[in-house]
Amino acid sequence: MAAYWGEIAALLTAVFWTVTSMAFESAGKRVGSLAVNLIRLVIAFFIYAVYTQLSRGMWFPFDATTYQWFWLALSGLIGFVIGDLLLFQAFVVVGARIAMLIMALTPPFTAFISYFMLGEVLSGMNWLGMAVTIFGISLVILKRENSAQKNGQKIRKRLTSAYSLPGILLALGGALGQATGLVLSKKGMGTYDAFAASQIRVMTGIVGFAVLFVFMKRYGRVWAALKNGAAMKRITLGSFFGPFLGVSFSLLAVQHTKAGIAATIMSIVPVLIIPPAIIVFKEKVNWKEVVGAIITVLGVAIFFI
Template sequence: MMAYWGEIAALLTALFWTVTSMAFESAGKKVGSLAVNLIRLVIAFFIYSIYTQISRGMWFPFDATTYQWGWLALSGLVGFVIGDLLLFQAFVVVGARISMLIMAMTPPFTAFISYFILGEVLSPMNWVGMIITLLGISMVILKRENSALNGGEKIRKRLTSAYSVPGILLALGGALGQATGLVLSKKGMGDYDAFAASQIRVMTGIVGFAILLVFMKRYHRVWAALKNISAMKRISLGSFFGPFLGVSFSLIAVQNTKAGIAATIMSIVPVLIIPPAIIIFKEKVNWKEVVGAVITVLGVAIFFV
């Protein structure tokens, strides 16, 4: 069992991200994605401080080296500020279910980036698994549409997007940001404590979003969000399962297995999120979307063959 500790941590990460994506989608539609991003990181920082004080005897990562601070801070900037900003806006535009499905693009992005930065090489079966995962995603987001030619005499079928193109691009940007953040985290973390490493990333994210809010003159939205009790409940729930548990377990995963494998297992959220999407948000899910999500998970399962 411990031989697969990295894979198990990645699976738990997927469960945590299922909860947090639903919570943040709901909160983002109420108070905006920028406010949600900053508040959830501040909450997560205090959770980390309490946990690391208990587990390590220090509330702040005083023992991190300059090397670790540099790479983990860069990881937080890329993964949290850039990647999550795009992802959270995708939640608002196309919803958490489709956004997290597109986020399954993270594995090939991660594998490609880790090849150049970490020198990690995936096996042929790993690549087969990722190709199947991508086929599952394509099945959901693409559709065939009839178009008339020559005054309607001929009908031609063409592939189009079944969902908002800007929303899909936002989610793709989120996937690229998360993939880069994962690889940078692994490079900077080494054997350092995953929770303390996550705390460094969170602090960088707080600074980045604070600067962004001031620059865009949207800081008033933070105060409005803090007064919205319903939104704050969702942000608090998402903060515990996302920036705290989810991010920390994702780092545990990349510490104990290849970054590309960890990212692929984390991408099963699209299947995990279907039941709550139907029950909580009353979304209508057709058979093609269910089959596409299942194919995505089958692609993940190949990593264990």
């Protein structure tokens, strides 16, 4: 079991992200994705402060080196500010279930980036797992439709998206941002404490979003969100399972296994999210989406063969 600690941490990350994606989708539709992003990071920072004070005897990562601060801060800017900003807007546009399914493309992005930055080389079975995962995603988001009709007859079918193209592009941007952030985290973290490393990323994210709010002049939305009790409950829940548990366990995962493998296992959220999406949001899920999600999980399972 110890030999698979990185894989187990990645699997737990997927569970945590399932909870947080549902919570943030609901909160984002109430108060906007930008406000949710900033508030959840501030809440997460204080959770980290309490945890690291109890576990390490310091509420702030005073012992991090300049090297670690640089790479982890850069990871926070790309992963949290850019990647999550795009992902959270995708939650609003196409919903958490479809957005997280597209986010399963994070593994190949991670593998390519880690190859060039970290020199990590994946095996043939690893690449097969990624290919199966991508096929499962494509089965869900792509469809064929008739491009024209002539004399009442259907002619020339084309492949198109079954969902909002802007929403899909937002989720793709989120996947690329998360992949880049994950690789940069591994580069900067080394053997450093994963929770303290996550705290550095969270602080950078707070600064990044604060700058965005200054330029966009949207602080009014933050105050409105803080007054929305229902939204704040969801943001608090999502902050605990996302920026705190989810991010920290994702760093534990990449610390104990290859970044590409960890990212692929974390991508099973599309399957985990189907039951709560049906029960909580009353979403209708067709057979193709279920099959695509199952194929995605099979792709992940290949990594354990």
